[in-house]
Amino acid sequence: MASLETFARILATLAQGAWVALQVAAGAFVLAATLGLVLAVCATFGRSRWLRWAIAAYVEWMRNVPALAHLFLLYFGLASLGLRLSPLFAAVVGLGLVGATVLCDLFAAALKSLHVGQREAALSVGLTPLRTLRHVLLPQALRVSLPSLGNYVSQLVKDTSIASAIAAPEVMFFARNLVTSTFETTLIYLVAMLLYAAMILPIGWAFARTERRLEAHR
Secondary structure, eight states: OOOHHHHHHHHHHHHHHHHHHHHHHHHHHHHHHHHHHHHHHHHHHOOOHHHHHHHHHHHHHHHHSOHHHHHHIIIIIHHHTTOOOOHHHHHHHHHHHHHHHHHHHHHHHHHHHSOHHHHHHHHHTTOOHHHHIIIIIHHHHHHHHHHHHHHHHHHHHHHGGGGGGGTOOSHHHHHHHHHHHHOOHHHHHHHHHHHHHHHHHHHHHHHHHHHHHHHHTO
């Protein structure tokens, strides 16, 4: 039976990892959302066949290769070439690049779901293509994609656990270290599970509430 002191130590250590996991998830989400939106717009409205082909090839490649392989390439592969990234930066970039392909498909589907007449009407009243995209299409596309976006963010927080493989000090990294020093395996992993739930459940609640508020103001 673990003592109260041991439990407090486990909780405090894993909480540090949870904070790091949230930072990694936030950074990866910003990168994924920005790049994913750019790719989606180019794939949907781009006139260059070669550009659309390149985006499709990138999405297929990233989708069919495990995220862990990309993290290893960024952290260990680049280090062997003389470019050493920090574990946290490599995790943010790796998860962000993989996430960009998920959000590219998500945003592209949302943009294609909008009636083409809205774009034509906006252009006919004098709006530029950029202003049409910014003020007419994107707000509606983001509203359509909100439920799936919430699912992606929740999954992203869970996916930060693979960053422990490149020594990023997140929850599972600390959990494995604590197991070897305390041998409180069941307690440690149970606390880790509870911390992940404590991070993810509010995210789902926040997205659901935002979706309901947007529906109420339609």
